[in-house]
């Protein structure tokens with residue numbers, strides 16, 4: 037019997053697991069995919085929002101500001117990249133200027149520190165790459181950027197280092213409410229737990245229905261992006277937003293912590309909870325809007341396009357509710373869910389304690405984790421020393437991002453281990469560069485086969501039947 041079962045290994049499941057791992061509890065994470073960070077947390081704007089956007093008095097507003105304040109320390113502890121680059125919400129039309137003031141007032145009410153309203157001159161002095169059509173902006177110096185999947189992997193990894201169990205390829209299909217807890221059934225052995233956290237993202241309403249809770253629904257809202265290569269960032273330092281609409285924060289332009297430039301997202305409601313395809317129409321819209329913000333952006337530097345799904349809840353706020361004692365929903369966690377994740381995790385753990393979860397601190401709890409990119413950040417002398425001890429670090433596999441075999445092998449053996457090509461990519465950045473894995477993909481596949489001791493044909497791109505090789509050329513030909 038587990039004390040807590042968390043359904044979903046996104047940032048909410050990961051942060052909640054990490055928070056619980058401080059205590060003497062038996063916790064398991066059940067995740068339907070082949071890896072962690074495979075849902076919304078994989079594909080978003082990567083902004084740690086300052087907290088001026090949400091309506092004062094909502095959970096979104098409170099937990100965003102709290103999460104944003106905690107994020108820098110958490111990233112430091114987990115060895116995750118974090119940059120406080122500040123954000124600007126820019127007005128391009130006279131009629132948008134009142135909204136800048138509204139956001140400023142809202143931010144003050146929400147407790148966001150150091151906000152300022154800038155006029156055109158101040159704005160262009162701060163961010164010279166902007167179009168001179170920009171009339172003024174809200175400046176939030178506490179806005180920041182992170183790598184969302186790196187943070188997700190690190191939070192689950194740290195929870196695992198502290199004793200949390202992770203069951204992958206486990207899709208929850210049923211929950212029976214019992215006298216002493218819950219019986220969870222799915223695509224693995226049944227699991228018994230006294231408490232459940234429903235952190236299933238766009239499926240959180242479906243999981244809630246399994247315990248008879250029909251109080252909310254989720255609408256997936258797609259956001260499409262374009263990612264540009266390192267040399268396109270130019271002088272852009274801040275995250276640049278347009279004044280928001282009721283569909284969201286609009287199309288932004290932002291540097292990433294890995295020194296790429298991100299453009300997007302669109303906001304398109306859909307029924308399908310899996311469809312993360314991009315469309316020409318969507319990408320055209322991203323392009324046109326981005327050009328309005330930074331007219332000189334080099335669109336020839338686009339290296340990939342992708343989309344993510346917001347889990348838009350029917351209540352308009354985060355749905356952190358307990359319809360049955362011991363069962364907690366973390367539903368409707370749309371933006372700023374990444375920024376709020378540490379605060380949502382504390383909120384859930386505190387409320388579970390009120391329902392009888394005993395929080396006895398673990399004496400040997402370790403909040404720290406070695407950075408996934410430690411080798412890359414070393415000085416040349418330090419690198420040489422590491423290479424002398426382990427020559428695999430001297431073998432560069434990904435030339436675009438300069439990633440060595442040593443780092444790939446580390447990622448395969450760390451918690452949670454990289455089990456497929458995309459898993460290596462998210463952990464090390466091998467395959468994230470201009471050639472998108474065209475050069476290093478086959479080598480990473482061989483390393484995966486060797487380290488997992490499986491035939492090459494069994495290595496996948498992202499689990500399931502996404503095999504990368506079907507056999508040796510001659511054998512396949514002879515078979516035909």
Ligand SMILES: Cc1cc2nc3c(=O)[nH]c(=O)nc-3n(C[C@H](O)[C@H](O)[C@H](O)COP(=O)(O)OP(=O)(O)OC[C@H]3O[C@@H](n4cnc5c(N)ncnc54)[C@H](O)[C@@H]3O)c2cc1C
Pocket residue numbers: 043044045046047048049066067068069072073074075076077078079080081082083084085206207208209235236237238239243257258259260301344345346347369370371372373374375376
């Ligand atoms: C376009 C876009 C832009 C965004 N930008 C930002 C931003 O800049 N800043 C910010 O703070 N937030 C942003 N967000 C919001 C943020 O990404 C989300 O709030 C956050 O990632 C939600 O995390 P989660 O853990 O709830 O969901 P997910 O990451 O989706 O995790 C849910 C997990 O549950 C698993 N699961 C589902 N069903 C089952 C089942 N039956 N059994 C087992 N496992 C299951 C899924 O496989 C998945 O891994 C953005 C979102 C989008 C889509």
